[in-house]
Amino acid sequence: MINSFPKLLSATLITLKLLSASLFFGLFIGLLFAILRMNKNPIINKFAYGYSYVFRGTPLLVQIFIIYFGLGQIEYLRSTMLWVILKEPYWCAIIAFALNTGAYTSEILRSAFQTIKPGFIEAGKSLGISNKIIFYKIQIPIAIRQSLPAYGNEIILMLKGTSLASTVTLMDLTGVAKYIISTTFKPIEVFIVAGSIYLFMTFLVHSTIKYLERKFSY
Amino acid sequence: MELLAFGKTGWGDELFYATLMTLAVSVTAMLIGFFFALIFTPLKLSKNKFLNLIGNCYTTVIRGVPELLVIYLFFFGGSGAIMYVASIFGYFEYIEINAFITGSFAIGIISGAYSTEVFRGAIQSIDRGQFEASKVLGIKKHIQFYKVVLPQMLRLAIPNLSNVWQITLKDTSLISVTGLVEIMRQSYIAAGSTRDPLFFYSFAAVLYLLLTYLSMKFINKLEVKYSRGY
Numbered sequence: 001m002i003n004s005f006p007k008l009l010s011a012t013l014i015t016l017k018l019l020s021a022s023l024f025f026g027l028f029i030g031l032l033f034a035i036l037r038m039n040k041n042p043i044i045n046k047f048a049y050g051y052s053y054v055f056r057g058t059p060l061l062v063q064i065f066i067i068y069f070g071l072g073q074i075e076y077l078r079s080t081m082l083w084v085i086l087k088e089p090y091w092c093a094i095i096a097f098a099l100n101t102g103a104y105t106s107e108i109l110r111s112a113f114q115t116i117k118p119g120f121i122e123a124g125k126s127l128g129i130s131n132k133i134i135f136y137k138i139q140i141p142i143a144i145r146q147s148l149p150a151y152g153n154e155i156i157l158m159l160k161g162t163s164l165a166s167t168v169t170l171m172d173l174t175g176v177a178k179y180i181i182s183t184t185f186k187p188i189e190v191f192i193v194a195g196s197i198y199l200f201m202t203f204l205v206h207s208t209i210k211y212l213e214r215k216f217s218y
Numbered sequence: 219m220e221l222l223a224f225g226k227t228g229w230g231d232e233l234f235y236a237t238l239m240t241l242a243v244s245v246t247a248m249l250i251g252f253f254f255a256l257i258f259t260p261l262k263l264s265k266n267k268f269l270n271l272i273g274n275c276y277t278t279v280i281r282g283v284p285e286l287l288v289i290y291l292f293f294f295g296g297s298g299a300i301m302y303v304a305s306i307f308g309y310f311e312y313i314e315i316n317a318f319i320t321g322s323f324a325i326g327i328i329s330g331a332y333s334t335e336v337f338r339g340a341i342q343s344i345d346r347g348q349f350e351a352s353k354v355l356g357i358k359k360h361i362q363f364y365k366v367v368l369p370q371m372l373r374l375a376i377p378n379l380s381n382v383w384q385i386t387l388k389d390t391s392l393i394s395v396t397g398l399v400e401i402m403r404q405s406y407i408a409a410g411s412t413r414d415p416l417f418f419y420s421f422a423a424v425l426y427l428l429l430t431y432l433s434m435k436f437i438n439k440l441e442v443k444y445s446r447g448y
């Protein structure tokens with residue numbers, strides 16, 4: 001049990017790298033699609049809705065497999081620069097996670113934007129503030145505060161989601177845990193150690209979000 | 219299109235049965251989850267600190283640990299645990315539990331943690347007056363539960379339970395790592411033997427979308443039924 005701890009701890013680093021990279025890209029994708037969802041053009045609107053529906057309605061495992069195993073099949077892609085990225089399981093996992101969390105984030109942000117009272121925007125307009133500044137200085141700060149609790153849950157879901165990277169040969173925390181279980185046949189001990197590491201990370205995310213919620217409350 | 223033909227030449231019938239398997243595992247897991255929720259919801263609502271702690275531990279641990287890790291625990295540890303129990307009763311042969319049972323049990327425990335939270339929330343949002351009124355009327359505890367609490371709780375719980383169902387349905391794709399032939403596993407086999415992963419995994423995605431879409435339709439009907447009078 002103690003022997004496995006250092007190995008699992010170094011694997012945690014990969015889990016954290018995957019998590020932070022996918023959250024970083026996911027946030028941009030989410031913001032982009034939330035803005036597209038609020039567009040009045042029905043085609044753009046439908047496209048953004050379709051994106052979030054497909055990615056939220058299918059398992060993350062399918063998405064990783066399509067990107068890692070499926071895209072390599074297209075001959076054209078193999079000849080482009082993209083192939084440098086797509087042949088690495090690490091980047092494939094990040095792309096899949098980012099697209100997945102992007103879909104959920106876009107829903108969270110959209111509902112946050114919609115709950116902003118129209119009065120705030122009208123007040124900005126009547127003060128003669130330009131639309132751009134209203135968006136950056138009024139809508140975004142309020143939306144961030146509104147979406148914090150839901151986004152905290154999304155971070156925790158994503159943290160658990162990174163465990164799927166182990167299915168495309170990446171040795172993250174779950175991957176190493178599985179390897180140790182299958183060589184030592186001590187599932188319960190390894191589960192306790194790996195599970196505690198995950199729980200500790202969940203706890204950290206949870207308390208950080210609680211702290212931010214207090215800080216941004218008005 | 220010939221890849222999806224039924225019979226020996228295509229993968230249509232295999233994928234059809236795999237879809238049924240996914241549904242079967244999801245439903246079994248959901249029911250096992252309800253069973254766990256039935257045990258742990260009262261614990262979470264209990265005033266006893268110790269019972270409360272047990273209930274909280276269950277939901278916190280299961281919801282904080284990746285599903286895949288829980289599945290590995292059951293997959294590698296399941297038969298060992300059963301054999302240990304059997305050895306106490308003097309049975310020393312090798313016991314292998316089938317993948318369906320381990321899989322639905324693992325997913326069921328996960329789904330149970332989410333259901334517990336849903337039921338707890340639903341019971342807590344029932345008006346206190348309802349409990350007091352039934353007490354005043356001298357209604358027995360179990361009748362109070364079936365006739366007063368349960369109908370109101372279901373109405374409040376159904377929208378959230380439909381989320382739990384979606385999570386459970388998507389989680390079943392993870393049991394493919396244990397070798398149970400559901401949609402993901404069948405697509406993996408088909409992709410391997412035809413060297414056409416893009417098509418088969420995309421088709422799997424379509425199947426999952428279809429399942430979530432149809433179940434949402436069904437649940438919406440239930441929701442209408444249980445919110446009569448509101």
